[in-house]
């Protein structure tokens with residue numbers, strides 16, 4: 127099974143795979159195959175309760191968020207590595 131948002135299949139993803147509602151259940155999204163997507167929990171979490179018109183829209187949003195978070199994480203870790211080197 128693949129995370130349809132990143133379109134990746136790896137073991138870590140498989141461990142945290144879940145089924146998500148494209149149109150959130152919290153907003154009366156229905157449990158219909160057209161409204162269900164398989165994605166890993168990190169993507170699911172990032173998607174949150176936002177409402178997207180299409181899967182493509184949801185995917186673009188989640189991937190952009192992941193990228194943002196990765197960049198801030200990378201700059202944080204390189205900063206702490208830099209500090210450690212100075213100390």
Ligand SMILES: [Zn+2]
Pocket residue numbers: 129130131132139165166167168169170
């Ligand atoms: Zn994912």
